[in-house]
Amino acid sequence: xxEPAQDQGVSxxxxxxxxxxxVTLRKEVxxxxxxxxxxxxxxxxxxxxxxxxxxxxxxxxxALHRSYMATVRALSNAVEARDAYTGKHAExxxxxxxxxxxxxxxxxxxxxxxxxGFLLHDIGKVAIPDAIxxxxxxxxxxERRLMERHPVIGWEILRDIHFLGEAKVVVRxxxxxxxxxxxxxxxxxxxxxxxxxxxxxxxxxxxxxSDRPYRPASPLSEARxxxxxxxxxxxxxxxxxxxxxxxxxxxxxxxxxxx
Amino acid sequence: MxxxxxxxxxxxxxxxxxxxxxxxxxEASDGQEAVELARRVRPALxxxxxxxxxxxxxxxxxRLRALPETREARxxxxxxxxxxxxxxxxxxxxxxxxxxxxxxxxxxxxxxxxSAVDRxxxxxxxxxxxxxx
Numbered sequence: 001x002x003e004p005a006q007d008q009g010v011s012x013x014x015x016x017x018x019x020x021x022x023v024t025l026r027k028e029v030x031x032x033x034x035x036x037x038x039x040x041x042x043x044x045x046x047x048x049x050x051x052x053x054x055x056x057x058x059x060x061x062x063a064l065h066r067s068y069m070a071t072v073r074a075l076s077n078a079v080e081a082r083d084a085y086t087g088k089h090a091e092x093x094x095x096x097x098x099x100x101x102x103x104x105x106x107x108x109x110x111x112x113x114x115x116x117g118f119l120l121h122d123i124g125k126v127a128i129p130d131a132i133x134x135x136x137x138x139x140x141x142x143e144r145r146l147m148e149r150h151p152v153i154g155w156e157i158l159r160d161i162h163f164l165g166e167a168k169v170v171v172r173x174x175x176x177x178x179x180x181x182x183x184x185x186x187x188x189x190x191x192x193x194x195x196x197x198x199x200x201x202x203x204x205x206x207x208x209x210s211d212r213p214y215r216p217a218s219p220l221s222e223a224r225x226x227x228x229x230x231x232x233x234x235x236x237x238x239x240x241x242x243x244x245x246x247x248x249x250x251x252x253x254x255x256x257x258x259x
Numbered sequence: 260m261x262x263x264x265x266x267x268x269x270x271x272x273x274x275x276x277x278x279x280x281x282x283x284x285x286e287a288s289d290g291q292e293a294v295e296l297a298r299r300v301r302p303a304l305x306x307x308x309x310x311x312x313x314x315x316x317x318x319x320x321x322r323l324r325a326l327p328e329t330r331e332a333r334x335x336x337x338x339x340x341x342x343x344x345x346x347x348x349x350x351x352x353x354x355x356x357x358x359x360x361x362x363x364x365x366x367x368x369x370x371x372x373x374s375a376v377d378r379x380x381x382x383x384x385x386x387x388x389x390x391x392x
Contacts, residue, residue: 050363
């Protein structure tokens with residue numbers, strides 16, 4: 001007798017010890033909760049910083065791209081400003097080129113360098129004298145030789161501009177022909193860059209569907225027939241096939257909007 | 260919409276995305292809850308964990324693809340490593356998958372690209388920034 005607690009199998013000291021342990025456990029749980037909440041808040045800070053960095057980086061990239069584009073357009077305008085009757089040839093050819101690129105290989109049209117190359121293709125013409133560039137009569141052999149240097153001159157002008165990448169290849173190779181009879185390097189088939197092969201079709205399309213002092217513009221259907229007729233000689237047959245899948249309305253809109 | 264049975268992962272995703280785009284975030288902790296919620300809120304994008312109790316991500320994905328209200332949603336499956344999980348995600352109709360542990364930066368890129376597509380309309384340029392597998 002006198003130790004009733006022991007009768008129940010638990011002593012007062014045991015109860016005290018259990019209570020103390022309970023208090024400790026509760027405190028531990030509370031501490032862990034506090035720690036977890038602190039960790040979550042720290043994670044939120046990490047995430048907020050990452051997001052801010054991401055947004056700032058993206059804005060810088062976009063700003064950089066816009067200034068690349070503005071620079072390329074300024075250069076392209078410099079060439080266009082000289083030429084009275086081709087008008088917005090570079091802009092149109094770039095739009096046609098992007099449509100054809102998209103029809104040929106979607107990814108190709110998403111690379112900004114490709115559009116840059118289309119816009120800048122004739123930049124080398126700044127080095128060609130007016131007397132040759134605007135000569136209404138056929139060029140002499142010597143004059144033609146000089147005129148045909150413009151792709152290489154263009155490529156040399158742009159050579160050190162790193163961001164132009166593939167655009168420089170388009171500038172150099174935009175007068176190459178699928179059968180290897182083009183210039184300046186006489187490349188044939190797939191040795192010509194894909195973007196330059198796409199460009200060749202766009203350039204011919206624009207030339208045929210634009211008025212010239214010596215002939216009126218051809219209708220789109222006629223231009224298509226001419227391009228088809230030169231598939232495998234002037235043009236890559238696969239690109240001509242892709243070109244034919246483009247809705248005529250799309251091409252007509254480009255022609256009308258960018259006169 | 261974020262679907263994962265782990266509270267920690269959901270919190271991480273919600274914390275990462277924050278206010279990066281113009282969207283509302285919804286959370287679900289298993290596939291069944293996800294499908295029910297998605298029918299109501301019609302999410303543009305579903306980030307779907309592959310392993311969950313009750314209904315896993317593969318089954319949830321299949322159901323989302325079958326329902327007219329959720330058929331058009333972009334579905335990104337969160338998978339473990341292993342080609343079989345990628346295959347399962349693809350077969351169930353997921354657009355993309357992120358392998359856990361996924362890069363929070365990739366997640367940010369993906370979601371901000373998608374909200375750009377929504378903003379600009381699905382123009383070709385915007386579409387192409389969202390890579391399809």
